[in-house]
Amino acid sequence: MAGLVDSFGASLDDLDVTWTRTAPGGLEDALADAVVEPVVGAPLPFEGLSLPDWIPVHPTASELEAARTGVTGAGGGIAEYGTLIVQSRPGGDEPVSLYPERHVAVLRASDLVSGVPEALAFLGEEFAAGRDSAVFATGMSATADMGETVRGVHGPREVHVVIVEDGDGNEPGGGEP
Amino acid sequence: MSRSTRRKAAEIRHLLETEGDAMYENTRVLNEGRYEAIESFDRFEDLREEARETKEAAIADLDGLVERVTESVERNGGHVHLAEDAADARAYVEEVCGAADAETVVKSKSMTTEEIELNEGLESVGIDVYETDLGEFVIQLADEAPSHIVAPGFHKSREEIAQLLNEVYEPEEPLETAEELTRFARDVLGEHIRDADVGVTGANFVLAESGTVVLVTNEGNARKTAVTPDTHVAVAGVEKLLPSIEELSPFVEIIARSATGQSIAQYVTMLSPPTDSPTLGFDGPDDTVEGGSEDREFHLVLLDNGRTAMREDDELRETLYCIRCGACSNSCANFQHVGGHAFGGETYSGGIGTGWEAGVEGLDSAAEFNDLCTGCSRCVNACPVKIDIPWINTVVRERVKGGADPDTFDHLVDGLVPDEEEPGFDLRNRFFGNFETVARAGSALAPASNWLSGAGPVRAAMDRWLGIDRRRDLPRFRRETLRKWFENRESAVRSGAGPTPAREAVLYPDVYTNHVQVERGKAAVRTLEALGVEVRLPDAGESGRAPLSQGMVSTARRAAEETHDALAEHVEAGRDVVVIEPSDLAMFRREYERLLPGDAYERLAANSYEVMEYVYGLLENGADVGGLAPGGGEKLAYHSHCQQRTLGLEAHTEAVFDRLGYDVLTSDAECCGMAGSFGYKSEYYELSREVGDSLLAEMDTRGRRVVASGTSCLDQLESLLDRPTDHPVQVVDPRRTGR
Numbered sequence: 001m002a003g004l005v006d007s008f009g010a011s012l013d014d015l016d017v018t019w020t021r022t023a024p025g026g027l028e029d030a031l032a033d034a035v036v037e038p039v040v041g042a043p044l045p046f047e048g049l050s051l052p053d054w055i056p057v058h059p060t061a062s063e064l065e066a067a068r069t070g071v072t073g074a075g076g077g078i079a080e081y082g083t084l085i086v087q088s089r090p091g092g093d094e095p096v097s098l099y100p101e102r103h104v105a106v107l108r109a110s111d112l113v114s115g116v117p118e119a120l121a122f123l124g125e126e127f128a129a130g131r132d133s134a135v136f137a138t139g140m141s142a143t144a145d146m147g148e149t150v151r152g153v154h155g156p157r158e159v160h161v162v163i164v165e166d167g168d169g170n171e172p173g174g175g176e177p
Numbered sequence: 178m179s180r181s182t183r184r185k186a187a188e189i190r191h192l193l194e195t196e197g198d199a200m201y202e203n204t205r206v207l208n209e210g211r212y213e214a215i216e217s218f219d220r221f222e223d224l225r226e227e228a229r230e231t232k233e234a235a236i237a238d239l240d241g242l243v244e245r246v247t248e249s250v251e252r253n254g255g256h257v258h259l260a261e262d263a264a265d266a267r268a269y270v271e272e273v274c275g276a277a278d279a280e281t282v283v284k285s286k287s288m289t290t291e292e293i294e295l296n297e298g299l300e301s302v303g304i305d306v307y308e309t310d311l312g313e314f315v316i317q318l319a320d321e322a323p324s325h326i327v328a329p330g331f332h333k334s335r336e337e338i339a340q341l342l343n344e345v346y347e348p349e350e351p352l353e354t355a356e357e358l359t360r361f362a363r364d365v366l367g368e369h370i371r372d373a374d375v376g377v378t379g380a381n382f383v384l385a386e387s388g389t390v391v392l393v394t395n396e397g398n399a400r401k402t403a404v405t406p407d408t409h410v411a412v413a414g415v416e417k418l419l420p421s422i423e424e425l426s427p428f429v430e431i432i433a434r435s436a437t438g439q440s441i442a443q444y445v446t447m448l449s450p451p452t453d454s455p456t457l458g459f460d461g462p463d464d465t466v467e468g469g470s471e472d473r474e475f476h477l478v479l480l481d482n483g484r485t486a487m488r489e490d491d492e493l494r495e496t497l498y499c500i501r502c503g504a505c506s507n508s509c510a511n512f513q514h515v516g517g518h519a520f521g522g523e524t525y526s527g528g529i530g531t532g533w534e535a536g537v538e539g540l541d542s543a544a545e546f547n548d549l550c551t552g553c554s555r556c557v558n559a560c561p562v563k564i565d566i567p568w569i570n571t572v573v574r575e576r577v578k579g580g581a582d583p584d585t586f587d588h589l590v591d592g593l594v595p596d597e598e599e600p601g602f603d604l605r606n607r608f609f610g611n612f613e614t615v616a617r618a619g620s621a622l623a624p625a626s627n628w629l630s631g632a633g634p635v636r637a638a639m640d641r642w643l644g645i646d647r648r649r650d651l652p653r654f655r656r657e658t659l660r661k662w663f664e665n666r667e668s669a670v671r672s673g674a675g676p677t678p679a680r681e682a683v684l685y686p687d688v689y690t691n692h693v694q695v696e697r698g699k700a701a702v703r704t705l706e707a708l709g710v711e712v713r714l715p716d717a718g719e720s721g722r723a724p725l726s727q728g729m730v731s732t733a734r735r736a737a738e739e740t741h742d743a744l745a746e747h748v749e750a751g752r753d754v755v756v757i758e759p760s761d762l763a764m765f766r767r768e769y770e771r772l773l774p775g776d777a778y779e780r781l782a783a784n785s786y787e788v789m790e791y792v793y794g795l796l797e798n799g800a801d802v803g804g805l806a807p808g809g810g811e812k813l814a815y816h817s818h819c820q821q822r823t824l825g826l827e828a829h830t831e832a833v834f835d836r837l838g839y840d841v842l843t844s845d846a847e848c849c850g851m852a853g854s855f856g857y858k859s860e861y862y863e864l865s866r867e868v869g870d871s872l873l874a875e876m877d878t879r880g881r882r883v884v885a886s887g888t889s890c891l892d893q894l895e896s897l898l899d900r901p902t903d904h905p906v907q908v909v910d911p912r913r914t915g916r
Contacts, residue, residue, distance in 0.1 A: 058455075061457050061458055061459045062459075064457070065371075065459070081440060081441045083441060088404075088448065088452040088453050088454045089453055089454070090453045090454075090455060091455075092454060092455045093454070094400065094404050094452070094454040095404060095405075095454060095455070095457060098397060098400050098401060098404075099401075116426055116429050116430050116441075117426045120422055120423065120425055120426050120429070121423075123422055123447070124421070124422050124423060127387045127389075127422055127449070131453075132253075132387050132388075132389060132447075132449035133389075133447060133448045133449050133450070133452040133453065133454070134447050135400065135444055135445065135446045135447070136429070136441070136444065136445040136446075136447075137443070137444055138441050138442070138443055138444075139443060140443070141395065141396055141397035141443055141444070142395050142396070142443055143311050143312075143359060143395060143396045144206075144328070144437075145310070145311035145312035145315065145328065145330055145396075146311060146335060146338060146355040146358040146359050146362070147334065147335025147336075147338060147355045147358070148335070148355040149355075150355050150356050150359040152359075152363075153311065153359055153362075153363055153395075153396040153397060153398070154309065154363060154366070154367070154370075154396050154397035154398040154400070154401050155396070155397025155400065155401075155443075155444070156397075
């Protein structure tokens with residue numbers, strides 16, 4: 001597991017995506033550090049983990065538009081590419097991860113997989129269970145259509161990942177950088 | 178030149194001047210990115226294979242997949258419309274928009290909606306359509322057509338885009354940097370997306386089992402377009418269907434590498450609409466982000482428009498495997514210079530564009546640009562689903578050129594040329610396709626034939642009737658052919674002057690080596706003998722390369738059969754076949770697969786070698802290097818040959834040079850621009866020079882002996898540099914040892 005976190009982290013570094021790792025108890029602090037206000041969120045889909053009260057969920061469209069940060073869960077991550085698997089949920093994960101300039105994703109270390117085939121196998125099960133829409137999001141939205149590469153087009157220009165480790169002895173703390 | 182030739186020449190000249198620089202700059206960045214991305218990814222070949230097999234199986238089972246996706250989308254609560262043609266698809270989308278009372282529609286980039294001319298259709302019924310991909314947005318503002326299937330605005334520089342946006346929007350502060358332009362476009366388009374009633378996307382893949390639309394994007398506009406308006410319409414060609422998410426895997430990892438050199442796209446969106454995402458009501462400030470699939474509407478428009486017929490067409494079927502990555506465009510030297518506005522038809526551009534246009538629009542549209550494919554084959558290794566794009570271009574050329582009405586000159590040509598083509602086949606193509614006949618006469622009548630062909634009136638007539646540009650030097654035929662020289666000499670091996678023969682080989686006397694570049698043939702004989710090979714010249718004629726390059730497939734097939742018959746006895750006797758001209762070796766190793774029975778092809782392919790590859794092998798196996806001309810640090814500038822590189826044989830020449838102590842600089846241009854007959858053709862002469870110039874701009878030949886493997890490359894470089902060029906085997910020729 002630690003191996004996957006390390007390689008996922010290295011991939012995130014390559015993408016200029018910042019990240020922190022924490023035990024479940026440290027999630028609120030990690031989010032407080034990662035979030036730039038105003039913030040909106042989508043309820044986390046993980047048992048025993050939820051967003052702190054100060055992150056409003058089910059925002060109005062105008063709150064969504066005004067938000068600087070959107071916080072969502074990520075159902076998985078692909079270590080090889082630093083990819084987040086963001087599933088479409090009634091709580092608005094898709095728009096909350098897409099509209100604000102900064103996306104903060106909460107990811108359980110145990111949900112990391114090594115590569116694309118494993119991620120698609122995971123999604124295959126999810127699809128069969130009726131959760132059949134998701135995005136592989138890798139880094140920030142980008143374009144080269146205006147003459148050179150620019151980050152932050154229609155989607156976020158900053159991405160931060162909070163990796164939650166299961167509390168099986170792994171020390172919480174900051175990752176790179 | 179004829180009026181149509183003159184018009185085409187003017188069109189190309191205009192594009193070279195106006196769009197050429199931006200196209201070249203932009204496509205080269207993607208092409209280099211692709212090389213790097215694939216170089217550093219060792220599973221690429223396996224995934225290519227898997228992707229190819231997946232596509233083959235999906236197209237074979239297309240009817241079943243259409244049935245399955247209809248069931249799944251309807252089960253999800255969406256609708257499927259199988260559109261027979263463009264008008265049908267357009268009418269359906271218009272109907273959906275009408276039912277939604279749509280005033281505005283936002284779109285993400287989709288070539289399929291270009292194909293059905295959806296924007297024009299929607300606008301004609303009073304609906305405003307906004308393209309949200311930044312490249313498409315620019316093109317829409319400029320009222321132009323995409324110049325590249327992946328990057329529609331590649332023909333525009335940043336400065337031109339800034340000027341356009343400043344003129345249209347008149348911002349308080351003029352826009353200048355890419356950052357400013359992007360921010361501005363994002364804001365403008367963000368508003369359109371929020372206001373839109375319907376979002377239209379394409380699809381890179383459609384998963385039948387789950388009713389999933391897969392969109393591969395970087396900007397995020399497709400995600401917004403798909404989920405922001407309550408109604409989502411996805412328009413996809415039927416060929417985009419895959420069975421299920423299980424089959425998606427190889428494509429996720431190869432599409433971005435092939436397209437842009439990214440290891441994975443920013444967003445691979447897999448939506449099975451209507452999705453659970455809450456609908457977004459931006460109409461009032463207090464609208465909550467809530468509700469879900471019950472408030473959403475989804476329509477999947479599956480477009481046939483000729484695809485079913487393509488599936489039945491043994492030659493065009495492969496086109497349906499295309500995942501529209503644009504690698505064939507980026508790896509194409511001609512495309513790099515003129516872009517899709519010349520190298521494209523009604524909708525699709527680049528090498529594979531020929532297959533698409535022939536299939537969905539018709540031969541007329543494919544005929545517009547098919548000649549720009551020179552068959553250099555640089556796209557063959559680039560294509561992530563292993564489509565033989567040059568072959569598709571050859572077949573379409575045959576259909577295009579063979580379809581004309583018989584010309585008044587046909588009876589004349591018929592008497593002179595031994596080809597298999599029906600009357601009506603394009604005259605110039607027949608001239609180049611029968612080059613062996615021309616060369617035989619040229620040598621027999623040399624030097625008079627060379628004086629004659631250099632004469633003004635003759636060149637004027639050739640230009641006028643054959644479209645052969647007057648500015649291009651014609652080959653100078655040699656009175657003493659390689660064959661004649663060979664017959665009149667004594668073998669160094671048999672005479673005992675050289676080492677005891679360890680191997681026997683036949684040196685294939687291609688038409689150019691035999692009649693024009695005879696010296697490289699002599700050098701090859703001496704080189705092989707110095708390495709202990711007993712050399713024979715087989716009684717083989719033209720390989721079929723010349724007619725094939727003109728789309729004369731039946732003539733090429735006959736030539737292939739005859740060449741094979743002439744070589745087979747030698748292969749049978751254990752002799753290796755050594756080939757000087759890379760384009761002929763490529764016939765033996767690649768195209769003969771389509772022209773000969775399987776075992777005949779395989780045997781010849783397995784026993785044929787490019788001459789420097791063969792020299793490399795001999796040296797590796799212990800032949801004495803001492804007989805060859807030592808390099809002593811001599812500086813060489815080497816341009817390999819496009820088809821040779823596709824076969825992976827560039828490195829052998831470099832290795833031999835290294836071993837002999839030469840100092841080699843190798844070009845990395847995809848092609849020299851000459852490409853057989855291409856550079857002779859009046860309408861393409863200037864483009865051919867331009868491609869050659871950019872090769873030289875990137876390889877500093879000053880103070881270096883210029884060396885190239887192909888006949889065309891040698892001619893082109895010689896003419897551009899105005900100094901002699903050599904084939905690699907002439908460099909290592911033992912005759913040079915004493916110098």
